[in-house]
Amino acid sequence: MKLNKLVLVALLALGATACDKNDENDALTAGKKSVVLKIDGITSGSRSTGAASGETDKKITLSNVAIFFAGDDNIYKVETLENTETEKWEKLIGQEGVEYHNLPKAVNAVYIVGNVKEDLTKLGSVQTLKKQILGIEGEQAMDNITLFGEDKELESVDALHSGEAHEEELTMYNAVVELTPRVARIEIGNITCTDLGSEFSKLDLKVIGLLNFYESVQLDGTNPTLLITEDNVLEPTPDAVAEEGEYIFGKDDKTWGWDEFSASLDDTTPYNPIIDEEKQIEGKFVYNFIPNDDLKVRMYFNATTATGVPHSDNTLTAKFAPQNGFQAGYIYQVDLEFTEKDLKPWDPNAQICVNVSVTVKDWEITSLDPIYE
Structure with a gap:
């Protein structure tokens, strides 16, 4: 089955208040980034007997996401979103996207967990995130399978304006994340x-x-x-x-x-x-x-x-x-x-094995003496 791809387009930009290019301060204070996040190709929205999957069941259901903005092994910010937050969710899976601002300039990777079943917002490192244990017993419902994806090589794209909120041109990066199940x-x-x-x-x-x-x-x-x-x-x-x-x-x-x-x-x-x-x-x-x-x-x-x-x-x-x-x-x-x-x-x-051997006994010949009455 061809894997369902969830495409994440992230537009990361230096804000208008970014520090001078020659500033040697720590990366956390050397400027801020903004992200416009979009996810495409998803379905909003057992026991061990169920209906067989058909052509219409190939899309993977996504009900919530935890988005991790990281730099190397450090997680700087975590955002969560549920599909019950209708307006924002529709933007996330639609053409408009959801904007995330004031991210540290050190952010150079995006990680996403879909269909989150527990609180992951307190994790501080990427390695800790990746080492979270998934028990297969909790991965049996087809509408609630944990998904994971990452992009550690953000691709630079042409400068664009971000809209009325920003008058300056923004340097942007695309991040493509494929969310896949572990099972x-x-x-x-x-x-x-x-x-x-x-x-x-x-x-x-x-x-x-x-x-x-x-x-x-x-x-x-x-x-x-x-x-x-x-x-x-x-x-x-x-x-x-x-x-x-x-x-x-x-x-x-x-x-x-x-x-x-x-x-x-x-x-x-x-x-x-x-x-x-x-x-x-x-x-x-x-x-x-x-x-x-x-x-x-x-x-x-x-x-x-x-x-x-x-x-x-x-x-x-x-x-x-x-x-x-x-x-x-x-x-x-x-x-x-x-x-x-x-x-x-x-x-x-x-299995029990029995070795059967057969000895055929010869006929015995004996003479009978008649007894006359």
């Missing part, structure tokens, strides 16, 4: 066992979800942490007990990453979850995740043989090889079609 999204649906009935009479899907996923990442997209791997996730049997560092698939506190429910499959109708019971509207299993090329999707079944016996081949694990690997800002859509032979035990390495 990718996977949408899973049309679950079908195409040859059901060959060995199994019934497949009841009990749990679906992700394996090999990170739980947090820094705002700048680096240092993902707390990887939940297939090695520390247990089969959800009735007697399963998780020790420290282990999790039971479909349970515990990883509910954003997997779903526990009950649904029976057949070999003709692809299964999709119902997201609106009243209207019987189908959706997909949807999960936002921190990109990791070893991400897997697992389904756990109650599998029953033709004679009604539970079968140990009850687990389906799917891995993927997307071109260029999983990337933030992409929506990956998956139809899960499989056959009975794709089902394996929860731990394929734990």
